[in-house]
Amino acid sequence: MSGLRRYHAPVWDEPVVMEMGSPGRRGFIPPAAGDADTAGFVPDSMKRGERAGLPELSEAEVQRHYIHLAQETLGMMGVNLFGTCTIKYSPLLGERISADHIAELHPGQDPETIQGVLAVLHGMSEILCELSGMDQFVFQAGGGADAAYVNAVTTRAYHADRGELEQRNEIITTIQTHPCNAATAAAAGFKVVTLMLGEDGYPPLEALEAAVSERTAGMMIGNPDDMGIYNPEIKQWVDLVHEAGGLCFYDHANFNGAMSKLRARELGFDACMFMLHKTFAAPFGGGGPAVGAYGCSSELEPYMPRPLVREQGGSYSLEDVDEAPKSVGRVREYWGNVPQIVKAYSWVRSMGAEGIRFASDMSVLANNYMEKRLLEIPGLSISHPDIKSRRLEMTRYSLGKLQEDTGVTVFDVQNRMVDFGVDAPWLSHEPWLVPEPITPEAGETWPIEDLDYWIDVLAQVCREAYEDPEIVKTAPHNQAIGPVDGSRLDEPDQWATTWRAYKRKHGDRPKGRTSP
Amino acid sequence: MAGPTSLRRRIGLIVNPIAGMGGKVGLRGTDGDELQRRARELGATEMAAERAGVALDRLRGQGFTLTVAGGAMGEKVAREHGFETEVTGRFGCHTSPDDTRDAALAMADSGVELIMFAGGDGTARVIRESIGRRIPVVGIPTGVKMHSGCFARSPAAAADVVAEYLGHDPGSVRLDEAEVVDRDADDPKATTTLYGTVSVPEARSRLLAAKSRSSGRDAAAMRGACLEVVEEMVPGDTYVIGPGSTMGWVRRHLGFQSDPLAIDVVRDRELIAGDVTEAELDELTAEAGRVHLVMGVIGGQGSLLGRGNQQIGPKTLERVDPGDLIVVADLQKLIELGSSPLTVDTGDTDIDRRFTGYRPVRIGRKESLIYEVAA
Numbered sequence: 001m002s003g004l005r006r007y008h009a010p011v012w013d014e015p016v017v018m019e020m021g022s023p024g025r026r027g028f029i030p031p032a033a034g035d036a037d038t039a040g041f042v043p044d045s046m047k048r049g050e051r052a053g054l055p056e057l058s059e060a061e062v063q064r065h066y067i068h069l070a071q072e073t074l075g076m077m078g079v080n081l082f083g084t085c086t087i088k089y090s091p092l093l094g095e096r097i098s099a100d101h102i103a104e105l106h107p108g109q110d111p112e113t114i115q116g117v118l119a120v121l122h123g124m125s126e127i128l129c130e131l132s133g134m135d136q137f138v139f140q141a142g143g144g145a146d147a148a149y150v151n152a153v154t155t156r157a158y159h160a161d162r163g164e165l166e167q168r169n170e171i172i173t174t175i176q177t178h179p180c181n182a183a184t185a186a187a188a189g190f191k192v193v194t195l196m197l198g199e200d201g202y203p204p205l206e207a208l209e210a211a212v213s214e215r216t217a218g219m220m221i222g223n224p225d226d227m228g229i230y231n232p233e234i235k236q237w238v239d240l241v242h243e244a245g246g247l248c249f250y251d252h253a254n255f256n257g258a259m260s261k262l263r264a265r266e267l268g269f270d271a272c273m274f275m276l277h278k279t280f281a282a283p284f285g286g287g288g289p290a291v292g293a294y295g296c297s298s299e300l301e302p303y304m305p306r307p308l309v310r311e312q313g314g315s316y317s318l319e320d321v322d323e324a325p326k327s328v329g330r331v332r333e334y335w336g337n338v339p340q341i342v343k344a345y346s347w348v349r350s351m352g353a354e355g356i357r358f359a360s361d362m363s364v365l366a367n368n369y370m371e372k373r374l375l376e377i378p379g380l381s382i383s384h385p386d387i388k389s390r391r392l393e394m395t396r397y398s399l400g401k402l403q404e405d406t407g408v409t410v411f412d413v414q415n416r417m418v419d420f421g422v423d424a425p426w427l428s429h430e431p432w433l434v435p436e437p438i439t440p441e442a443g444e445t446w447p448i449e450d451l452d453y454w455i456d457v458l459a460q461v462c463r464e465a466y467e468d469p470e471i472v473k474t475a476p477h478n479q480a481i482g483p484v485d486g487s488r489l490d491e492p493d494q495w496a497t498t499w500r501a502y503k504r505k506h507g508d509r510p511k512g513r514t515s516p
Numbered sequence: 517m518a519g520p521t522s523l524r525r526r527i528g529l530i531v532n533p534i535a536g537m538g539g540k541v542g543l544r545g546t547d548g549d550e551l552q553r554r555a556r557e558l559g560a561t562e563m564a565a566e567r568a569g570v571a572l573d574r575l576r577g578q579g580f581t582l583t584v585a586g587g588a589m590g591e592k593v594a595r596e597h598g599f600e601t602e603v604t605g606r607f608g609c610h611t612s613p614d615d616t617r618d619a620a621l622a623m624a625d626s627g628v629e630l631i632m633f634a635g636g637d638g639t640a641r642v643i644r645e646s647i648g649r650r651i652p653v654v655g656i657p658t659g660v661k662m663h664s665g666c667f668a669r670s671p672a673a674a675a676d677v678v679a680e681y682l683g684h685d686p687g688s689v690r691l692d693e694a695e696v697v698d699r700d701a702d703d704p705k706a707t708t709t710l711y712g713t714v715s716v717p718e719a720r721s722r723l724l725a726a727k728s729r730s731s732g733r734d735a736a737a738m739r740g741a742c743l744e745v746v747e748e749m750v751p752g753d754t755y756v757i758g759p760g761s762t763m764g765w766v767r768r769h770l771g772f773q774s775d776p777l778a779i780d781v782v783r784d785r786e787l788i789a790g791d792v793t794e795a796e797l798d799e800l801t802a803e804a805g806r807v808h809l810v811m812g813v814i815g816g817q818g819s820l821l822g823r824g825n826q827q828i829g830p831k832t833l834e835r836v837d838p839g840d841l842i843v844v845a846d847l848q849k850l851i852e853l854g855s856s857p858l859t860v861d862t863g864d865t866d867i868d869r870r871f872t873g874y875r876p877v878r879i880g881r882k883e884s885l886i887y888e889v890a891a
């Protein structure tokens with residue numbers, strides 16, 4: 001074997017917290033309320049009939065339990081080149097600033113007392129306006145998909161205000177644009193018209209021409225798309241949609257390869273979104289907290305969510321829903337995940353314009369460096385091998401040949417890669433356009449040694465697939481758990497996401513002694 | 517995993533020994549004695565057994581009983597690959613479609629759960645005629661023509677479908693309908709004809725995504741898309757409902773069923789003529805006001821309109837505004853066309869031209885995909 005690390009994850013067989021502990025055990029016992037009058041404090045209608053079925057454990061047990069679980073996550077701590085996600089290192093400084101300065105604030109405070117954080121929100125909006133050419137940003141959305149939803153409802157409000165909503169009920173997207181765009185358009189009540197890719201790796205202009213009509217409410221697309229392919233005809237696209245009377249939204253979540261190189265507004269887009277938990281180095285994973293920053297032109301500003309931070313003569317205030325009658329209102333409580341905004345702000349300020357440009361170049365360079373080495377691996381090929389232009393910050397590959405030759409699937413490859421201490425790679429959103437897809441994204445923060453190690457791991461796993469496929473098919477071997485049988489994953493009688501549902505479906509499990 | 521024989525799962529294997537012989541020598545198929553003779557003369561070898569062997573190797577150790585057709589139709593290759601088998605029927609080296617038909621029937625009658633077969637569209641047709649949808653089948657791609665929906669991508673993938681099937685309790689595997697289509701091997705311009713449907717195990721993961729096979733989720737999408745078509749039907753307008761399994765959903769939503777090959781005419785959500793001929797359809801549409809065509813996409817070739825559904829003739833097509841051609845197709849089926857366009861080939865280039873270009877295809881409720889249609 002090459003110089004790969006000898007790795008093994010801790011194995012704990014950690015039980016579910018509900019199966020641990022013992023009646024009466026406590027972590028912290030608060031002083032009794034004494035003779036304070038609590039009558040009527042909780043309305044009768046809200047009182048429980050029975051005590052809640054909570055786990056009963058000591059503080060140390062709880063700590064240990066969660067440390068064990070953290071060690072059993074199969075990743076998000078190793079080299080993680082998870083494509084379409086732009087995994088970057090999140091500097092600890094941002095963590096400290098938000099812990100030390102933000103945790104104690106409350107958005108309900110008088111704005112006079114929180115001028116600093118309002119200045120940060122305002123500043124972040126200005127920076128994103130500079131990067132995109134838009135006129136105003138809002139940070140309420142709790143993630144990228146949520147920001148796409150903000151666009152769908154803003155588009156809806158815009159057409160409704162002009163009396164055209166009934167007629168304009170279609171949103172155009174492309175098959176390699178992140179599926180949250182189609183999903184949120186549908187959630188907002190639109191029909192979804194999707195364009196298939198053409199020979200160049202992006203849809204032909206004629207397909208768009210066939211799609212636009214008086215029914216077009218807007219277009220929601222990413223560029224580069226999830227394959228890392230940039231559509232150079234984008235300006236004509238925007239023009240076509242505008243001529244038909246639709247609005248154009250740029251899903252800028254995959255901004256790394258394009259940041260500082262182009263501005264959405266200059267390409268004609270009316271709105272765009274950035275993900276602060278991706279491109280702007282706020283922590284990512286575990287389902288949040290995240291921030292989808294939504295920005296739009298001054299024409300759409302009346303419709304976008306409120307509250308917005310306004311500045312006048314160096315003092316900041318909040319413009320709320322009641323001051324913006326056409327606004328779609330709130331899509332979430334307060335102003336969004338402020339600690340994340342502060343982390344992103346501290347990152348972007350420390351990078352500066354030069355740093356942003358350099359990071360963008362590095363992410364494209366790193367991806368193309370990886371491409372050269374990856375294409376030497378037998379069994380692996382690139383999507384759209386004939387197109388001449390280079391991919392930007394990520395590339396879609398296929399392990400279809402490996403699967404044909406050996407029976408080893410890309411899921412098996414994922415499972416085996418984690419045996420070497422790297423995180424499972426991202427495959428592709430649905431639908432799969434190439435067989436057995438895999439989509440690494442290098443980003444700018446991983447040192448070249450990490451990229452090489454990741455490539456070495458993939459090369460090793462592919463070699464094993466040809467020489468000893470069983471090793472790969474039965475992986476993981478060095479992880480916290482073995483392979484999981486996912487074949488009945490969509491059967492509701494099998495799975496439970498809460499303890500109560502588990503007991504209902506499977507009956508009580510005997511409570512054993514579980515403390516190691 | 518070994519247990520008493522009676523409790524073991526039983527899987528059938530039928531090899532059409534001459535399938536695929538034509539390909540290497542430039543013939544488009546080996547249907548019929550004449551083409552077979554020519555193939556042999558041109559030096560074709562029997563590759564079906566070899567491909568079946570690849571699938572069998574991959575299924576070793578799965579703990580099932582293999583029931584094979586005798587001789588060259590399965591028994592021989594199973595032996596060579598170390599399988600102990602049950603044999604139905606004895607077949608010599610000169611085999612015929614009747615032998616395939618008999619073997620499939622005998623297997624279905626004797627309680628075999630699923631039949632693997634090595635062959636092409638011709639073999640699939642014969643098996644469909646013989647057992648219909650009684651038990652599921654999985655095609656090991658071998659023939660020259662493999663446009664039917666029951667084929668896996670490769671012999672290895674066919675084995676994987678069977679292995680996955682065996683991983684579930686008998687009876688708990690969800691089944692899908694797959695179209696059986698074929699083209700005339702002698703005619704290079706021939707379009708695909710739909711012969712009916714067979715039953716296949718539902719593809720659980722993309723690994724198993726055989727050519728043009730829908731998974732359960734896609735079936736829901738098709739159901740939804742067809743419901744929308746029915747909901748949008750304009751009172752008084754005439755709707756010609758095309759053939760195929762997807763169109764079965766339109767019929768079910770309207771409250772009737774018909775043969776997968778039939779073309780039906782609907783007005784005000786009522787069936788006004790079932791299983792029409794070209795002449796009947798021409799007559800009906802001549803008197804009708806606005807005529808809409810509701811079509812699925814036939815087979816792995818992306819055939820939309822053509823001589824495969826001859827009942828929809830030039831006279832009717834002339835009366836249809838291209839914007840009133842409603843196409844419903846499974847997204848996966850379109851993806852597996854590998855970016856080649858849907859085709860119209862009615863035999864009349866002027867009519868063909870009217871229907872070409874980029875057109876919406878309904879891929880779900882409120883969802884469409886813009887896809888190229890070419891002549």
Ligand SMILES: Cc1ncc(COP(=O)(O)O)c(C=O)c1O
Pocket residue numbers: 084085142143144145146178180222251252253254275290292
């Ligand atoms: C291009 C693109 N758009 C939208 C999203 C959705 O973002 P989120 O996961 O924050 O909802 C992603 C997620 O990675 C993405 O890559």
